[in-house]
Amino acid sequence: MDFSSKLLEQAVDEMSQLPGIGKRTALRLVLHMLKQPESQTKQLADALTKLRTEIKLCKNCYNISDTDLCAICANPSRNSEIVCVVEDIRDVMAIENTDQYRGHYHVLGGKISPMDGIGPSQLSIKPLIEKVQAGKVEEIIFALSSTLEGDTTNFYIYRQLEGTGIKTSTIARGISVGDELEYADEVTLGRSITNRVPFESSTKS
Numbered sequence: 001m002d003f004s005s006k007l008l009e010q011a012v013d014e015m016s017q018l019p020g021i022g023k024r025t026a027l028r029l030v031l032h033m034l035k036q037p038e039s040q041t042k043q044l045a046d047a048l049t050k051l052r053t054e055i056k057l058c059k060n061c062y063n064i065s066d067t068d069l070c071a072i073c074a075n076p077s078r079n080s081e082i083v084c085v086v087e088d089i090r091d092v093m094a095i096e097n098t099d100q101y102r103g104h105y106h107v108l109g110g111k112i113s114p115m116d117g118i119g120p121s122q123l124s125i126k127p128l129i130e131k132v133q134a135g136k137v138e139e140i141i142f143a144l145s146s147t148l149e150g151d152t153t154n155f156y157i158y159r160q161l162e163g164t165g166i167k168t169s170t171i172a173r174g175i176s177v178g179d180e181l182e183y184a185d186e187v188t189l190g191r192s193i194t195n196r197v198p199f200e201s202s203t204k205s
Contacts, residue, residue: 001027062107062124064089072096072105079103081138084193085128085157087111087150091143098190103141106131111149112156122157131161141196142170156200168199 001023004008008030015026033041057063058070061083065071072078072092082103086092092105108123120126131137138160144150158168171193 038041058107061105062109062127063092063105077102081139082141083128083131084141084143086143087145087153095143095193098193100193101192103139105203108153109143111144111147112153113149123153125157125160127151128157130187132161132166137166139167139169140199141193141201142168145194154199169196169198170199 001011001172010194012023012026012032015021015029016023018026021029027030033044044188054066056065056068058065058073059068060073061070063070063072067074073080079102083106084101084103085106085108086095087108087110089107092107095101095105104125106124106128108128110118110123112118112123113122128140132140140157142157154170161168
């Protein structure tokens with residue numbers, strides 16, 4: 001792809017690094033932004049800069065937040081003794097959209113995947129175990145995607161919790177094996193949360 005402008009080429013190169021964005025789509029997006037008022041493009045640039053410089057992780061659940069405690073953890077009407085373990089913020093948003101869950105979350109930041117070089121130490125597993133050992137949690141709900149990596153992560157955490165006496169459950173298999181949680185429809189996901197089953201039972205199926 002030949003460019004008449006180095007600035008245009010640089011903008012397209014940067015845009016095309018986004019997931020699912022090829023060079024042609026990146027060019028179309030960049031040209032679209034050039035047609036918009038300069039103030040609108042500046043607002044986008046400012047929003048992205050603030051996102052990178054001011055975003056925080058909730059100190060309790062590791063969800064993406066604007067403050068030290070996310071809105072969910074700071075809400076006194078939520079049950080902090082029930083913790084739903086998820087991969088990232090997209091799963092939090094998916095479960096929240098079901099309006100079926102009133103507990104807290106714990107965001108791992110990924111799944112154990114040796115093929116990708118991701119081990120337990122790269123995830124926020126240790127703080128979750130410490131929270132349980134401190135006696136602040138009565139039930140852990142495993143809500144990772146039904147993939148090999150998700151099941152491996154669930155089982156690793158389950159083994160770390162052995163001997164604590166805590167109740168562990170997993171979302172019902174209304175979520176198809178191999179599916180990512182964020183793509184499940186709200187009704188199916190809501191029923192999976194409501195009809196969760198003991199985790200040890202899920203390992204025998």
